[in-house]
Amino acid sequence: MFTTNEVLPEDLIIQILLWLPVVSLLRFKCVCKSWCALINGQNFINKHLLHNQTTSNKNRNAGFLLIQRQKSSNDRVFSKLQYESLEILSTQAVPSPYFGIPKHIRINIVSSINGLVCLNLNTANPDIVLWNPATNETKDIVLWNPATNETKVLPKSGISYPQAEVYCLSTGSWRTVSTSAPGYFMDSGCYRTYTKGMFSWSASIRDDLDFFPGILSFDMSNEVFLTTTLPDGDLEDPNGTWRIFFVLKELVSLVTFGKDRERLENCFYIWSLLEYGVKESWIKLFTIGPLMGIEKPLGFWKNESLFLRNNEGQLLLYDPSAQKITNLQVDGRPMQMITYVESLISLKRGNDLEEQGNS
16 A cells, blocks of 8 residues: 555645645545654755735735624634635634633734734733634743744833843743834733834934934844834824824825714725835825714725724724725624735744744
8 A cells, every 4th residue: 555655755745735734734644654753854844934915925825813702702812814715714712821811801903923813911021922812722821031033022012121122932931132222101901013133113212302203113133123203194193192003005004094083984094114224215195084973093904904993892894995984794893904814823832933924
């Protein structure tokens, strides 16, 4: 009786397996010992991730990870949406470390890189959890002893730190970054982005005499900080202004809008940053609105379409070219969403995976 390896060359088997989703690969580990060793191998894990991240495959393999509250129970769940169709592929409970936490405590999605998702709690002493939604593995991160594969996790928002630390996934320990963080105050909330090796937070940047709204960015490769103040114009509202950062076409992008939720209409102003550290490199892209009954933006899709949550807790999609709003009919109240590409990276062991850029 011929084995699979005698029928097909190993290189061909690898090329076929690279096209499969993680859930199928996890099942195929049971086919035979050689397949289990292959799929568990760091070389195959790296190739599978790179295959998913290539430009030609990215939209096919990428999607969105949405955290929402179910209407019936108010429980938090995570849903995966396919990138092209926006169809919900699966819905699962919160990771096991967060089972049983009070419903009034918010779970924040900090970021997603290489198929790993960083989560924390909106509390004074947040628990940081790394989570692979595809394998459902988790790893608790103890403060202090924030990730490279080193995968890098930096300190929580809301406090000014004289120094930063990096958590190394391969060693399970913290180390201090040699470059000190500049004077700043990181704004609380979910206003942070990761793109092309740069992690950025909404922050107040300290000058000689005052603080100015801006972003604090950390270069993951060179481990240095950069600060950029926000552009002038369309940023202040008499009733206060919300500033939320997203990624649009691999650039840090800023959406500003009024805080007054009682108003019937609101405008959303969209800017993108071309060069970190250079205020003059902000460019204003377009204005959306005025729109009625919109509570907040949640992120961008293709063709500059914008995900929105309305006052009724529904997930909407606004197409600026057609000036059309579509209700995506998601059965729950959307809280946060991020782009996500699945991977086989294991949190149960150290990984020597070299960082791959992920928008």
